[in-house]
Amino acid sequence: MIRLAANLSMLFNEYSFMDRFSAAGKAGFKGVEYLFPYAFSREELRQALHECQLEQVLFNLPPGDWEAGERGLASLPGREAEFRDSVVEALRYAETLNCPRVHAMAGLLPEGADAATQAEHHATYVRNLRFAAGEAAKVGRKVLIEPINTRDMPGFFLSRQAQAMAVIKEVGAENVKLQFDLYHCQIMDGDLIRHLERQFSAIGHIQVAGVPERHEPDVGEVHYPAIFDRLSALGYRGWIGCEYRPRADTRAGIGWGEPWGLTGH
Template sequence: MIRLAANLTMLFNEHDFLDRFAAAAESGFRGVEYLFPYAHSPEDIKAALDEAGLAQVLFNLPPGDWEAGERGLASLPGREGEFRDSVIEALRYAEVLDCPRVHAMAGLLPPDADEATRAAHHSTYIANLRFAVGEAARAGRELLIEPINTRDMPGFFLSRQAQAMAVLEAVGADNLRLQFDLYHCQIMEGDLIRHLERQFDRIGHVQIAGVPQRHEPDVGEVHYPAIFDRLESLGYDGWVGCEYRPAAGTLDGLGWGRQLGLNP
């Protein structure tokens, strides 16, 4: 059975962050994810999780200066110390929240990046990920990488599935896994089910949203029932993160999940 996790950065914005946990549970979700927990103490978030009876399934490492436009540190030359600190901080939260996996955003290339610049980012990325997977392994956690489309995030270093698979191979760690976001993959490449099949053994988490507007997954150009059927037939037992922007209120748009067990 597909297990749906509410992305609390995008869903239930009708509530303050710590109140979104209860709202998600009341709507039938049993797991949650979000971009970043760092505005709150891990103890406060854990209390919200426990009170709602929810599992924490994913969050991101600190991304640098998000408000200034930074989108991750992992591939940025000269920021290695800050990246290492971000790994330690994320794993501290993961320990308190009993979260099995964290995502390291790759970061942005400069607008005028040439081949030498791209090579420097790649070398930094591999070295940083090797450090991070070692720390994550000692903490009993998985580290995820995610290709993100360059329409929503122009210049994002990791944008294609083959690039991500090559990185997994280069780092060579069992606890480094692919965060397979079908929304991003559809925008960049399409051919979703074949990508899913080819990469299935390396997928650690799945995320969904309608394409192209990133609304509910029952609107747009992706036929998610076929995706869910293939996930189940492949034996996927992980979570599917609902990382979409509701077209109206969150509750108004949850009808699509009823057949997947999303019932209050």
């Protein structure tokens, strides 16, 4: 069964953030995700979820100084203490919101990073993920890692599917999983259905958007009905996050999801 979650950082921007929960519920979504919850109290977010009968399915660890351009801490040498604090903070929110998974953004490589610098980032990333996995396991949560395309996010440390799978294997923790964003994968690797099949046992969450503009999933070069059919055939029971930028009003463009329970009316 295909279960769609609204990414409230991208969808329903016609509303203030706290009003997006209600808008998502009225559009037929049963779950929500977003980048970061930390500007709001755990209690007010929990209340919004309860009132709108929504499940919280994913959010990111604190990413460092987002406004200054930082995009995660997990691979950054010298920032280990800050990363550990970010894990503790995210897991507090995850427990309150009954969210089963959190995403640890890898962070950016320095411009012109040489092989030695990349190796240092890799070693830091693996150590930090092992710490995060251990803390998350204590409270029954999963830690996700996501390859992000370097066109949208130049210099991002984790950009390829094979790299992510190698990291997961090296970390060696049962609760470290792949956040498989089909938009990013199409740009960097392509061959979506074969990647899906090969990596299926490692996938902890899936996200979608049209390629290349990152609009609704019914425009662009990816035929999502075929991918959803394959997911169903494989027995996928997780969530699919709708992390796209609407071409106009969110509700007006949501008809693509009507076969899976959404409504644009």
